[in-house]
Amino acid sequence: MPGTAIILFAHGARDPEWAAPLRRVCSAVRAQAPELRVELAFLELLAPALFDCAESLLAEGFERIVVLPMFIAQGGHLKRDVPRLIDELRERNPQARIEVGCAVGEAESVVQAIAAHVLALAAGTA
Amino acid sequence: MPGTAIILFAHGARDPEWAAPLRRVCSAVRAQAPELRVELAFLELLAPALFDCAESLLAEGFERIVVLPMFIAQGGHLKRDVPRLIDELRERNPQARIEVGCAVGEAESVVQAIAAHVLALAAGTA
Numbered sequence: 001m002p003g004t005a006i007i008l009f010a011h012g013a014r015d016p017e018w019a020a021p022l023r024r025v026c027s028a029v030r031a032q033a034p035e036l037r038v039e040l041a042f043l044e045l046l047a048p049a050l051f052d053c054a055e056s057l058l059a060e061g062f063e064r065i066v067v068l069p070m071f072i073a074q075g076g077h078l079k080r081d082v083p084r085l086i087d088e089l090r091e092r093n094p095q096a097r098i099e100v101g102c103a104v105g106e107a108e109s110v111v112q113a114i115a116a117h118v119l120a121l122a123a124g125t126a
Numbered sequence: 127m128p129g130t131a132i133i134l135f136a137h138g139a140r141d142p143e144w145a146a147p148l149r150r151v152c153s154a155v156r157a158q159a160p161e162l163r164v165e166l167a168f169l170e171l172l173a174p175a176l177f178d179c180a181e182s183l184l185a186e187g188f189e190r191i192v193v194l195p196m197f198i199a200q201g202g203h204l205k206r207d208v209p210r211l212i213d214e215l216r217e218r219n220p221q222a223r224i225e226v227g228c229a230v231g232e233a234e235s236v237v238q239a240i241a242a243h244v245l246a247l248a249a250g251t252a
């Protein structure tokens with residue numbers, strides 16, 4: 001019986017190439033944790049939508065979904081749009097545990113990695 | 127005579143708190159490179175605007191401005207809005223070198239940091 005699935009949840013854009021770095025994150029996670037189910041989903045413009053991705057994982061039998069927002073910071077989408085989507089998913093799937101993390105850009109390790117990248121660029125080494 | 131200044135350029139949001147993780151990036155860079163001039167600027171909704179920030183640094187005497195987009199990926203803003211702003215800055219300041227980097231989320235070190243964060247969350251250690 002499957003347990004937890006992770007959804008890397010991103011904004012989306014008209015150009016499918018926009019999602020390329022997020023696909024790289026997804027691949028890096030899968031490479032390091034092949035047993036972990038991880039999917040990429042979007043708020044708008046690209047498929048799958050967060051709602052469809054979560055419903056599909058729940059239909060497969062996953063009992064816990066962890067949604068990790070691939071956003072630089074906690075803006076209006078994460079404060080308003082996403083809670084509405086999550087509420088609807090919870091209502092339709094009362095047996096499931098559906099959790100939402102913070103914007104990835106707020107994680108201290110990511111802040112430090114961005115700072116290191118900026119410093120490397122400034123030093124001409126990135 | 128000042129040389130290069132770096133602008134961490136972010137989207138902006140209605141809530142000023144949105145920018146908190148970007149201020150943390152800015153502080154981390156300043157802490158590690160106190161001699162480097164680094165400022166935070168925005169596309170919309172928060173001040174300073176990219177244009178005003180760049181003009182102000184050029185007025186101070188900086189000869190080279192490096193704009194580093196604090197975006198998860200290279201979307202419409204970076205493909206359309208930012209080049210227009212940069213073109214205008216270059217026309218008004220033909221003596222200056224104005225460069226624009228890629229979206230920070232596309233840097234390999236940042237992709238790997240995000241993947242490590244996802245794995246740590248999945249393992250319950252972040």
